[in-house]
Amino acid sequence: MNKxxxxxxxxxVIISMLLTACSGKAAExxxxxxxxxxxxxxxxxxxxxxxxxxxxxxxxxxxxxLEVDKILPALTGSEPPDVxxxxxxxxxxxYYKEGLVDDLTGAVQSGKIDLTDFFEAPLDQxxxxxxxxxxxxxxxxxxLFWNKDLFEAAGLDPETPPATMEQLAExxxxxxxxxxxxxxxxxxxxxxxxxxxxxxxxxxxxGFWYNEDGTKMTAxxxxxxxxxxxxxxxxxxxxxxxxxxxxxxxxxxxxxADYPFYTGKLAMYVDGEWMTGPNFISAFKPEASxxxxxxxxxxxxxxxxxxxxxxxxxxxxxxxxxxxxxxxKLLAWMMSPAVVAxxxxxxxxxxxxxxxxEDPCFTNNPKFKVFTDLIxxxxxxxxxxxxxxxxxxxxxxxxxxxxxxxxxxxxxxxDELQATFEPKLAEANK
Amino acid sequence: MDAPRMxxxxxxxxxxxxxxxxxxxxxxxxxxxxxxxxxxxxxxxTLYPMVASLIYSFTIYHARQPLxxxxxKNYTDLLTxxxxxxxxxNTIYMVIIGVPLTLFSSFFCAVLLNLKVRGQAYYRLIYFxxxxxxxxxxxxxxxxxxxxxxxxxxxxxGYVGIDGPNWMTNPAWSKPGLIxxxxxxxxxxxxxxxxxxxxxxxxxxxxxxxxxANWWQRLWNITIPMVSPITLFNLVTGVIFMFQYxxxxxxFRGFQNLGYPLNSTLFYSVLLYQNAFQWLKLGYAxxxxxxxxxxxxxxxxxxxxxxxxxxxxxx
Numbered sequence: 054m055n056k057x058x059x060x061x062x063x064x065x066v067i068i069s070m071l072l073t074a075c076s077g078k079a080a081e082x083x084x085x086x087x088x089x090x091x092x093x094x095x096x097x098x099x100x101x102x103x104x105x106x107x108x109x110x111x112x113x114x115x116x117x118x119l120e121v122d123k124i125l126p127a128l129t130g131s132e133p134p135d136v137x138x139x140x141x142x143x144x145x146x147x148y149y150k151e152g153l154v155d156d157l158t159g160a161v162q163s164g165k166i167d168l169t170d171f172f173e174a175p176l177d178q179x180x181x182x183x184x185x186x187x188x189x190x191x192x193x194x195x196x197l198f199w200n201k202d203l204f205e206a207a208g209l210d211p212e213t214p215p216a217t218m219e220q221l222a223e224x225x226x227x228x229x230x231x232x233x234x235x236x237x238x239x240x241x242x243x244x245x246x247x248x249x250x251x252x253x254x255x256x257x258x259x260g261f262w263y264n265e266d267g268t269k270m271t272a273x274x275x276x277x278x279x280x281x282x283x284x285x286x287x288x289x290x291x292x293x294x295x296x297x298x299x300x301x302x303x304x305x306x307x308x309x310a311d312y313p314f315y316t317g318k319l320a321m322y323v324d325g326e327w328m329t330g331p332n333f334i335s336a337f338k339p340e341a342s343x344x345x346x347x348x349x350x351x352x353x354x355x356x357x358x359x360x361x362x363x364x365x366x367x368x369x370x371x372x373x374x375x376x377x378x379x380x381x382k383l384l385a386w387m388m389s390p391a392v393v394a395x396x397x398x399x400x401x402x403x404x405x406x407x408x409x410x411e412d413p414c415f416t417n418n419p420k421f422k423v424f425t426d427l428i429x430x431x432x433x434x435x436x437x438x439x440x441x442x443x444x445x446x447x448x449x450x451x452x453x454x455x456x457x458x459x460x461x462x463x464x465x466x467x468d469e470l471q472a473t474f475e476p477k478l479a480e481a482n483k
Numbered sequence: 484m485d486a487p488r489m490x491x492x493x494x495x496x497x498x499x500x501x502x503x504x505x506x507x508x509x510x511x512x513x514x515x516x517x518x519x520x521x522x523x524x525x526x527x528x529t530l531y532p533m534v535a536s537l538i539y540s541f542t543i544y545h546a547r548q549p550l551x552x553x554x555x556k557n558y559t560d561l562l563t564x565x566x567x568x569x570x571x572x573n574t575i576y577m578v579i580i581g582v583p584l585t586l587f588s589s590f591f592c593a594v595l596l597n598l599k600v601r602g603q604a605y606y607r608l609i610y611f612x613x614x615x616x617x618x619x620x621x622x623x624x625x626x627x628x629x630x631x632x633x634x635x636x637x638x639x640x641g642y643v644g645i646d647g648p649n650w651m652t653n654p655a656w657s658k659p660g661l662i663x664x665x666x667x668x669x670x671x672x673x674x675x676x677x678x679x680x681x682x683x684x685x686x687x688x689x690x691x692x693x694x695x696a697n698w699w700q701r702l703w704n705i706t707i708p709m710v711s712p713i714t715l716f717n718l719v720t721g722v723i724f725m726f727q728y729x730x731x732x733x734x735f736r737g738f739q740n741l742g743y744p745l746n747s748t749l750f751y752s753v754l755l756y757q758n759a760f761q762w763l764k765l766g767y768a769x770x771x772x773x774x775x776x777x778x779x780x781x782x783x784x785x786x787x788x789x790x791x792x793x794x795x796x797x798x
Contacts (some may be wrong), residue, residue: 124760147763151548152546152548153546153547298631301632301651302651372547447761450743451742451746454745458745459745
């Protein structure tokens with residue numbers, strides 16, 4: 054082969070490969086991409102979005118679930134998804150500061166999204182001043198679950214859950230069984246069953262680890278100390294090692310019939326609304342006789358009844374999205390009551406649209422109604438987030454281990470936490 | 484050929500190559516062409532990320548905004564970061580305890596698997612099989628084996644009167660648990676040792692036997708020195724692997740925080756991952772990566788240097 058021809062051919066091949074890699078974008082989107090961080094059933098989500106294709110002719114590709122380390126590349130890459138659904142709003146403000154997500158005010162106007170149809174608490178987590186950084190798409194709340202059979206066996210009224218946090222501790226005592234050799238056979242209440250629920254307990258003591266606008270750390274304030282002390286008793290009373298050994302591996306059985314709440318090893322615990330739907334208790338232990346009620350307030354503050362914390366999924370538009378108009382249209386479609394009702398009815402999650410919440414799918418289940426009442430409660434709280442939220446949350450996880458799982462005194466642990474994160478927050482808020 | 488130049492002590496630069504004929508030049512170009520895919524891959528996926536991370540390590544990283552120059556602050560901040568020291572301690576623990584233990588037991592197993600007994604092929608299969616189980620699967624399996632309530636390990640320990648520890652929730656036992664998990668999957672190391680053992684010249688062993696050396700003396704004076712290069716290889720790769728220990732620790736915490744329990748499984752790479760992808764501190768994480776690179780480099784060079792004293796290269 055002629056030498057020059059050979060070389061030019063090679064160069065041509067390389068150039069064409071490079072060009073394919075960075076090909077230009079079409080003016081009209083043929084395919085939109087939605088990335089969803091959670092997603093137990095990706096096929097179901099795809100089927101939902103196929104309806105958008107049927108309505109508009111625009112294909113939607115759903116990628117779900119996503120590991121947390123895919124989120125940053127998703128937002129920073131050259132071709133971010135057109136809509137990104139995050140498991141929580143913790144980082145949205147940080148993303149906005151980094152220029153990774155758009156203010157949605159324009160998209161709300163152009164898509165004629167009715168903000169009054171949203172429950173206030175979940176929408177609040179998306180607001181930063183006059184900006185709207187995300188839109189909640191389904192949400193979670195937590196309440197107290199109790200096993201009626203175990204209540205009856207312990208001589209308690211199976212229809213009456215504890216009315217105060219103090220009474221909950223008394224009930225727990227009656228519901229805990231210790232064997233002759235000192236080991237545990239049954240636990241009344243485990244405060245961090247599954248995962249940590251301190252945000253709920255601290256709110257019951259009327260505090261949080263940040264002040265309301267997220268400008269100050271209040272990690273060692275009295276409500277936080279009280280909430281940790283309250284939780285600690287459920288460990289220290291029966292011996293931390295005993296409880297740890299008895300409850301070891303429980304979290305891994307969450308999606309199985311071996312979950313201690315089903316097997317009668319645990320009488321009361323805190324969990325979310327999805328448990329009352331078709332995919333959990335009724336799937337794994339259909340015969341379970343259980344009750345659900347709002348978590349009780351402290352005895353001296355009955356006005357804090359129905360305090361609950363909203364946590365849940367939010368949708369954002371990445372600032373690098375190719376076609377913002379198309380993203381906004383898709384977002385508006387996702388937020389429409391019918392779509393919200395269909396998606397969250399399937400997964401038994403709380404709908405964020407008030408109209409969707411009237412769907413019989415949600416109202417026919419009296420246990421689910423406990424949660425829909427909580428979301429519209431004036432005491433529904435959001436989790437205050439800051440740019441250091443995730444780093445703080447990991448440090449908080451360590452605090453929970455130190456106080457609950459090793460029995461350390463809460464106050465000095467919290468003082469140290471405060472000392473570590475006060476400067477970090479000040480730095481991040483500059 | 485211009486061979487004599489190899490022997491001359493003078494250093495010649497630029498080196499003079501023998502004049503190539505037409506066919507040689509064509510061959511060279513075709514060779515380069517075959518190398519091209521790798522070269523492009525190396526530049527795009529290794530060299531570029533390395534250079535970029537070196538630059539990032541001196542900055543505060545913003546994805547869609549210009550990098551913010553931060554001097555050596557990322558590096559100096561490491562010194563005062565408690566988590567950094569915790570992670571470094573945990574990692575060094577694994578290197579100092581885990582690597583020698585794995586090395587010793589894989590050598591021991593290899594010696595046993597090298598004996599001439601009936602059904603040896605099956606024993607070898609049994610020992611090698613775990614190493615082909617994917618990391619995540621084997622770690623999840625071990626979560627069950629180590630479960631203090633229902634796990635088989637504590638049940639077996641119970642039969643001999645030992646009250647097994649809370650492997651996964653007690654910070655004193657989580658790292659030993661991970662080392663156990665690693666030893667279960669040491670089939671690859673065993674295979675490398677086994678090949679080394681089969682390379683030990685039988686003439687030496689027989690000569691020693693004639694001289695009246697017993698099994699232990701033969702092992703100590705002939706086998707161990709003869710496989711010392713294999714030991715060095717396994718040691719160096721083991722140390723590098725342990726410094727980068729990540730996947731098992733990531734899965735082992737189950738549904739808990741990374742580092743659970745009490746940051747006892749917060750290894751260097753785990754903290755690096757956390758800084759980079761969870762806390763969005765990519766500049767800081769890049770600095771951590773470079774510090775790790777330097778630590779591994781120094782350790783490897785030191786091991787190679789020290790190895791002169793205990794490694795015997797036959798021939």
